Amino acid sequence: MRAKASLSLLMLFLFSSFLNAKFLFNDHLVSPKASDYIEKMGSELSNKTGINAYLITTNDTIKRGVSVYDYIKRYKDSLSKPYIGIVFVPNSMRIHIVASDKRLLESIDKDKVLDSAIKVIASKDSNSKQSKYDVGLVQAYSELADEIANAKGKKLKSTIKSGGSWVLKILNTLIIVGSLIVIWIYFIAPIFRKKRE
Numbered sequence: 001m002r003a004k005a006s007l008s009l010l011m012l013f014l015f016s017s018f019l020n021a022k023f024l025f026n027d028h029l030v031s032p033k034a035s036d037y038i039e040k041m042g043s044e045l046s047n048k049t050g051i052n053a054y055l056i057t058t059n060d061t062i063k064r065g066v067s068v069y070d071y072i073k074r075y076k077d078s079l080s081k082p083y084i085g086i087v088f089v090p091n092s093m094r095i096h097i098v099a100s101d102k103r104l105l106e107s108i109d110k111d112k113v114l115d116s117a118i119k120v121i122a123s124k125d126s127n128s129k130q131s132k133y134d135v136g137l138v139q140a141y142s143e144l145a146d147e148i149a150n151a152k153g154k155k156l157k158s159t160i161k162s163g164g165s166w167v168l169k170i171l172n173t174l175i176i177v178g179s180l181i182v183i184w185i186y187f188i189a190p191i192f193r194k195k196r197e
Helices: 002-019 032-049 068-075 102-106 110-121 129-151 165-196
Strands: 052-057 083-089 094-099
Touching: 032 052, 032 129, 052 068, 052 129, 068 083, 068 094, 083 102, 083 110, 083 129, 094 102, 094 110, 110 129, 129 165
Parallel strands: 052 083
Antiparallel strands: 083 094
């Protein structure tokens, strides 16, 4: 019983970051730790440049021919202008960059931002889908924030520089360790307890 209470408190702590999210609209596709990184980068970017960068992830399906701009109208009350954002829709195999002003899109290298996500998410390796989403989207968001800051002549401290891939490794490790703890508590430990009885 104590293990379940401890796990509940841990999960509440981890998911509390979602409740305070300002720059992430998450449909359970990004982990709490990745959410923390995104919020830190988004906050610093907004404070230094006045531009808001958003990440919208959704389990919805956007049909071909439907504009991503039409889809994100459901978030219009939550998006503060000026903004630029990444919209990730894995069920439709789509990832886009949207902005409140076309000039913002022209100030960044969209392909560089999108490629940083796609090369991780589409990679064929043994990493879980969750790990790929976390690492790919954090990396893409970091690239987007750096692109916006550079266009405004600013430098960000919270983004993941090319030499800072250690942050992504730590994030990936935390996700794996967290998954193992949950598996142990809910699946393996009960088996050992039953064998002792």
